[in-house]
Amino acid sequence: MWDDLKNHAARIGDRRILSLFEDNPNRATEFSTEALGMVFDYSKTQLDEQIRGALLALVERAGVAQRREAMFTGKKINETEGRAVLHTALRNLDGGAVPVDGADVMPGVLDTLRRMEAEARALRASDVTDVVNIGIGGSDLGPAMAVRALAPYHDGPRCHFVSNVDGADIADTLKLCDPERTVFIVASKTFTTIETMTNAQTAKAWLVEKGVSAEGRFIALSSNVAKAAEFGILESRVFGFEDWVGGRYSMWGPIGLSLMVAIGPENFRAFLAGGQAMDNHFRNAPPHENMAVMLALVGIWHNQVLGHATRAVLPYDNRLARLPAYLQQLEMESNGKGVSMDGADLACHSGPVVWGEPGTNGQHAFYQLIHQGTRVVPCEFMVAARGHEDDLRHHHHLLVANCLAQSEALMRGRSLDEARAKVAGQFTGDELERQARHRVFPGNRPSTTLIYPRLDPETLGRIIALYEHRVFVEGVILNINSYDQWGVELGKELATALGPMVSGEQDSAGKDGSTRALLDFIHRHGG
Ligand SMILES: O=P(O)(O)OC[C@H]1O[C@H](O)[C@H](O)[C@@H](O)[C@@H]1O
Numbered sequence: 001m002w003d004d005l006k007n008h009a010a011r012i013g014d015r016r017i018l019s020l021f022e023d024n025p026n027r028a029t030e031f032s033t034e035a036l037g038m039v040f041d042y043s044k045t046q047l048d049e050q051i052r053g054a055l056l057a058l059v060e061r062a063g064v065a066q067r068r069e070a071m072f073t074g075k076k077i078n079e080t081e082g083r084a085v086l087h088t089a090l091r092n093l094d095g096g097a098v099p100v101d102g103a104d105v106m107p108g109v110l111d112t113l114r115r116m117e118a119e120a121r122a123l124r125a126s127d128v129t130d131v132v133n134i135g136i137g138g139s140d141l142g143p144a145m146a147v148r149a150l151a152p153y154h155d156g157p158r159c160h161f162v163s164n165v166d167g168a169d170i171a172d173t174l175k176l177c178d179p180e181r182t183v184f185i186v187a188s189k190t191f192t193t194i195e196t197m198t199n200a201q202t203a204k205a206w207l208v209e210k211g212v213s214a215e216g217r218f219i220a221l222s223s224n225v226a227k228a229a230e231f232g233i234l235e236s237r238v239f240g241f242e243d244w245v246g247g248r249y250s251m252w253g254p255i256g257l258s259l260m261v262a263i264g265p266e267n268f269r270a271f272l273a274g275g276q277a278m279d280n281h282f283r284n285a286p287p288h289e290n291m292a293v294m295l296a297l298v299g300i301w302h303n304q305v306l307g308h309a310t311r312a313v314l315p316y317d318n319r320l321a322r323l324p325a326y327l328q329q330l331e332m333e334s335n336g337k338g339v340s341m342d343g344a345d346l347a348c349h350s351g352p353v354v355w356g357e358p359g360t361n362g363q364h365a366f367y368q369l370i371h372q373g374t375r376v377v378p379c380e381f382m383v384a385a386r387g388h389e390d391d392l393r394h395h396h397h398l399l400v401a402n403c404l405a406q407s408e409a410l411m412r413g414r415s416l417d418e419a420r421a422k423v424a425g426q427f428t429g430d431e432l433e434r435q436a437r438h439r440v441f442p443g444n445r446p447s448t449t450l451i452y453p454r455l456d457p458e459t460l461g462r463i464i465a466l467y468e469h470r471v472f473v474e475g476v477i478l479n480i481n482s483y484d485q486w487g488v489e490l491g492k493e494l495a496t497a498l499g500p501m502v503s504g505e506q507d508s509a510g511k512d513g514s515t516r517a518l519l520d521f522i523h524r525h526g527g
Pocket residue numbers: 136137138139187188189190191192193196247248333485488
């Protein structure tokens with residue numbers, strides 16, 4: 001199968017993407033997927049009928065449909081941790097029963113959702129002005145991204161996000177808060193993560209220092225209810241979730257509490273409904289009309305087949321500024337693995353490096369490399385037809401024009417002849433030639449565009465669920481367990497061992513020369 005795809009790559013050679021549009025006037029519709037009011041346009045890539053067919057054969061051969069049913073029905077597809085993968089249950093608002101080990105998880109899910117709603121309503125009605133979410137990774141990136149994304153719906157208390165163990169993070173945040181009117185949400189699935197526990201203790205100490213009782217000022221979001229109680233958080237303010245919710249998939253449940261406080265329970269339900277609608281689409285649409293499947297296949301084509309090691313996520317939607325960071329965890333922690341399900345070396349490359357920034361800012365920074373660098377960076381553009389600022393429609397028109405211009409420029413490029421014509425009035429002879437070469441754009445660079453009406457809560461839910469399912473499909477095709485993260489363990493172990501060496505309680509004997517020299521520098525400079 002991979003050979004088949006490699007043969008297609010050889011067949012197309014340096015074929016111009018633009019010529020595919022000339023050959024087929026319906027290409028834009030035939031090579032895009034429409035679902036739930038959004039369009040995923042992958043026509044500005046090299047995909048043709050045959051390549052799409054070969055990619056769809058991968059879906060069939062990997063058993064994506066069977067694996068998908070196994071996920072939705074609570075089978076323990078996270079095999080290295082022996083867990084089901086059921087973040088979809090958290091948004092299964094009007095769906096049926098979801099069994100894990102023979103018991104329906106839905107009554108518990110809906111009960112927790114109602115408790116969260118009561119808590120959010122109480123907080124929104126209280127004199128609390130600031131809510132600080134203390135969490136990291138999956139207990140931070142989702143709500144932090146979404147609170148920013150849905151700013152136009154934010155009518156609750158201010159929300160802050162403290163994640164880094166760097167004291168600067170919490171210190172800068174606490175400066176903005178009134179201790180009498182601040183509530184801390186300690187978000188940690190395990191309730192053992194050192195960064196989060198350290199920040200939570202610092203928050204508690206800050207309240208004490210300010211003469212404010214910590215009682216009633218802390219809420220816990222965790223699957224380790226016992227640990228949360230040990231920290232002194234009232235049981236009624238602990239919102240639990242089960243081990244079948246992975247950290248980076250957890251914003252749909254209790255980890256989303258800060259978002260619910262910000263935008264209100266109704267809007268949060270709309271976000272969940274958007275996710276659920278994408279689940280239904282993913283579960284029911286045939287592969288070639290399935291947005292998540294096609295998004296995954298385009299990714300596989302660019303990364304595993306053509307060998308482009310990175311992909312850029314470029315939202316032309318400033319409120320999605322944290323989406324690239326969110327997707328970095330979602331995609332790279334899920335599919336950044338070198339071993340397949342059965343423990344063998346992966347037969348192809350793992351998932352790509354994901355990076356990006358909102359447009360148009362990125363254009364004035366790194367797009368130079370995207371247009372003229374020697375490596376190809378497949379770009380994933382995202383844009384809303386309409387913004388929220390109706391009185392600033394001219395801004396939105398410029399934003400959209402830039403988004404469309406970039407994908408067109410990447411595809412079209414600028415030939416040497418065109419470049420010569422650009423500088424003909426300024427230079428002559430060899431100098432004209434030299435100057436022209438600098439102005440050539442190779443073009444033929446692939447991009448996709450996800451376009452949606454407007455970034456409202458439901459649409460955000462659809463987009464996030466879409467990317468979750470894309471990761472799932474890529475993971476199944478690569479035969480990766482997308483739901484564990486053993487690769488983060490070693491650094492944590494070594495950090496624990498290094499702690500006393502940094503503080504000077506223990507000497508650094510046995511460490512490598514570089515680590516010892518760095519420790520030495522820190523000690524010499526008062527660290
Ligand atoms: O929610 P927590 O248990 O505190 O975990 C926070 C994060 O830390 C870990 O190191 C994992 O790599 C992440 O997947 C997780 O989201």
